Each structure stands twice: as structure tokens, then as C-alpha cells.
Amino acid sequence: MFNDIRELVKYRELLLNIAVREIKIRYKQSVLGIFWTILQPLLMMAIFTLIFSRFARIPSDGLPYPVFSYTALLPWTFFATSLSFAIPSLVTNSSLLTKIYFPREIFPMASILAATVDFFIAGVVFSVILIFYGISVTPYALYIIPIVFVQVMFTLAVALFASAMNVYYRDIRYALPFFIQIWMFLCPIIYPVSLVPERFRTLYMLNPMAPIIDGYRNVLLKGAPPEYGYLGIAAVITLVMLFLSYKYFKKVEMSFADKI
């Protein structure tokens, strides 16, 4: 494991270059370029507000619904975008995989790194929204740093495992949009955690994305600390998953070239 990480560090420049390539391509091919990144969560926010707040009257813990949903969309969009690029990444780059050696985890990692740029831009938009709604930020907001860390690590864990599986089972790629959709409803994005019945709460919070998203709202909007217990469990689950999926990835890595 340590050798693998050392090898990866050796190839950090390649990782960066591949990530930059993904970003450049994404913005070069579309006319609106970077504006898509800004527009997409804003549109989602508008639609969610219209449907779930206006029509369905879903509560939002007393927060303005647009801010409430946009905050949740920050980590969720990052997660979903990362996966949708990371999971097919090994297959998409098969021509390189079969010819040149380098740590293969570079591809899913680069996809996540590229999604980080979108995440950052969405974050800037977020601060504009906060100012617009006159929501003041408290020192608790600093908790966002460990929360983002857990979020990125969890994304990486899922991406490594699923991208390697995708080499063997191409079904995964097709199931992915469906899967992400379902997962989204299992997260407190359009509704608050308080809507989940008390007796299911612990089970509900075992999905690491749930305490992460809830944590965003607590520390950024409510000026409160995150729910330490749930977030702690999410961190532990994340670390175990990351360890296992990285191990799995490295184990099957050498046969990628034969399978693709």
C-alpha cells in the first residue's frame, strides 16, 4: 500500500496533466463553457424551489428554500459529477492503458480533481447567494474543511471501486445514472434530515453523504456545529471503504490491459 502511494506521488505531474486535460476539454467543447458550471446548480436550485417548496411544500428548517437546496447541491453535484466521469475513465482511456505503464488510479483521480474545479466555482456562486440572502457566516463554518475532506475521500473510495468494476462489468456504466438518481433521494438534498423519522435516523445517517450534506447546512447556514457522532461514523466508514477499494483496485489493476 505504501509503495503504491509512493509510486502515485512519483506520477503526480501526470495526474495533474490528465486532470487539466479533462477540464480544458470540458470547457472547450461547449459554447457556454464555464457558465454551464454556474448555471447548472442554479437551474437545479430554481427547479427544486419551484417544485418541492412551492408545490410540494417541503419544509426547509426555516431557511430560504433556494439556499437550503443549493447548499446541499454543492457536495452532491461534486459527488455525482466525479462519479460520472471517473467510473468510465479507465475504459475511455483504454488505448493508453494497454500500452504504457503508470498507476492506473490516476484516471479516476483526475476525474475527481477536474470536478473539484466545478466545485470551487459553485462555491464562489454560493457565497454570492449567501450575501444576497443576508446570511452571516459564523466561525463554525471552518468545520467545512474536514467535511470537504471526508466528502472527497468518500468520492474517491466509490470511484476507485466502481471504475475498476466497470472494466469487468460494463453494465455499471449504464446503471450509473439510475443509481445516482436513487442515491440522491436517499440524501437530505430536497428535504431536511428532520423529515426522516427518528427511529430510522441512525440507519439513514450511515450513508456518508447524508451527514456530509447535513454538515454543510449546519456549519454554513445554521451557524451550528456538525453532528459529531454521525460525521465521525461517516469518516470511519469512508476510511475503511477507501482502504478496501484502493486495495481492490491495485489487486486487479494488472489485468486491466487484458480485459479491456
Add this chain to the structure above:
Amino acid sequence: MSDVTIKLENVSKRYRLGQSGYSSLREDIVNIFRKRGSGPGPFWALRDVSFEVKKGEAVGIIGYNGAGKSTILKLLANVTEPSSGSVLTNGKIGALIELSAGFHPELTGRENIYLYGSIIGMKRSYIKQRYSEILEFSGLKKFIDTPIKRYSSGMLARLGFSVSSHLDPDILLVDEVLSVGDYMFQNKCLKKMMEFRDTDRTIVYVSHNLDSVRKLCGRAIFINKGVSICDGDVENSIRMYYESMSDNGGNAGSAGSVTVAGQRLTDGSGREARTFEAGGKALFTVEVMFNDQVHRAFFSMFIRHPNGLVVYDVSSDLLTGCFFVPEAGRAVKVKFEFEVNLLRGVYNLGYNIMGSSNGGPMKYLQYSNNAFTFSVREMVSQQGIADLKANCEIETGSPVKVRLKV
């Protein structure tokens, strides 16, 4: 032992045949309930291959498509593992691969130089430092800020080779990179690889361009169906390669009614020869016995270029103006004398005998696709296959004074 940079010991590589490599979940679930071992058997891409390459050696690997050449490169590049046996490499490995693999069409030439460079293992600072050199070599200065989707395939090849030729590994793996790009550029690439070879490093070169193998490599390995058939002298391996071609095509051998008593290929002085000077004389003799009564027969001889092109095909009836009537049970000796007006290269010589009995249709009595493989040496460097003995004269209608700049 330290000068051995590559060592393959009893290497075999097996692939499972059938639904490419990957499967769908459904298939796997179905397979759980099926007996193991059903379905198509394994495919051996390599079988018990062993060889060593020393520092400063350039080894060519030749063979048909699917013979296992690329599998060897994959093993050396550490992209895949052998099913059994061991692969050892000693030193930093650089791969010169099918060039467009690392490129992205939307990015400019410049961006792709950096991207591709880092994929094949160059540091950014190193590329930066060599950038102008790379650009110079590619000859693409004018187009370097254009997205490469507007490049022609030849331009892409140039770009790719220009980057990878500035790689600085101990072992260079080259896979069929010269197939695109114009003649000038191909030569440039070859020269660059020769320079590399001469700095005491190792090259493993896979190519169907046998001429380039000949120029670059001091040794060649001929691989057929995953087995190393011949390892050693380049000409020898190339000859084995050609000879196996006729095995594949069918050396029909005796058609029943004739027996070949002997065949010879000799040079102008009457000595058995397999290497000829361009423009020299050659004599092909074949002696056959007709077992059955044949009423009309003729021989033909043909010379073929390795790529399959028939360079020359001639028959006895056209040369002598008549068929001949062989006597059953008696040997017939046929001589074809010809001038080797060929350019440097390896050629196959084959012949066939046709005959008919009792006014029936002409049938093949003997067909030998490749009776001999011979090579032609030539001093003047000309290109092509045939020596048309060109002359050149330059006439100026009215003398024009040209001021010579020194």
C-alpha cells in the same frame, strides 16, 4: 550479467477467448450455474518464450499479425503480467507507441506535447527545456497552436514521434510507429533511433517494415503463433519469416504425378547462392520426374516481393515458344537463367508445373510458392524493386549563368 537489460524466461501468456475480455453481469450470473471450463478454450498469445537482450542491442521482432509481438511489448512495458514465466527488465523503460493514443483532438499541438510527454513519462520541466528542439524536429511550428483535430494523420505521427524521440530511457520499446508519415520523416525517425542505439542503450523494435528492421537492428526474433521460431541474425529471421509464409499459403508439394528430384539456385559462376549482387546473373534449375504420361506441359517461374507483389513471372512455353512432352519415368531438367535486375531486398522464388494429358485441361502438377528465398545486395542506394538502369543527363537549352553563393 549487468549488461543484460531484458530477460524473458519461459514466458507464456494466455488469454481467454470469447466475449472479448469483459463480460456483463448477466453472463457472469449465468456462468455461475454453468459447469466451469465450458466455452472456448484459452488462447496462447505467447508460449514458452525466452530471450535476453543486452545493453546496446537493437532487437527487431517480426511476425504476422496476432503472432504475439505486441504482447511481448506489453509485458516489457509492464502493462500486463505473464501467465507463467518471468519478465525482468533493468533500467528505465520508454515506450514509443501507436502515436495518437495519448493525444486529445480538442487540444492544440502545444498542449498535446506537454500532455503526451507526461504520459510517456517526461517531467514538465524536461519538456519545457527541450520544447524548441521537439518543435524543430516535428516541423509543425506553423500549426502548433491549432487543435490537433485539424491535423492530418501524418502530422499527428510527426508530433508524436517528435515528443517521444526526446524521451531518454534505458530501454526503448517501439511499436510500428513508422507506418504513417512521409518517407522523409520516416528516415528522420529511423536516424533518431539509430542515434539512440549508438548511445549504448537497448531497443526492442516491432515492425512490419522489414527494411527498417534491417537498418536498425543487429538481431531479429521471428515469432509465429506465440512461439519464438528464430532468434539471431536479421537476414536469417527474415528468411524464416518468408519461408513460413509459403507454409501458410501451402507448399503444395508433389501433386502425385511428378516428383521433384532436385532444385538449385546458383549465381553466374555456377555456385549455389542465396545472395546476389544487383545486376548479376542467376540460374534456377529444377529437375523433375513425371510419373504419369503427360502430353503437354510447361514450367513457370516467378519472383515475388515480400509484400506479395509478383515482380516477375515467366513460363517456358513463352520463352521457348512451345510446350514440351515429357517421357514418363524420365527426369526433365529445366533451367531458367535471368538477370537479377532487382534492388536491395529479400525475394521469394517459386515455380509451378502445369500439364494436361489426352487433350484435357491444363492442371497444376506441381506448385511451389517459395522454392528459394534470396536477398539482393546493391551498392547504389536506389529505392523500389526493379533496376531500370536509368541514365541521367541534364541539358540546358541556353546556358544560364548562376551566381554561386559560397
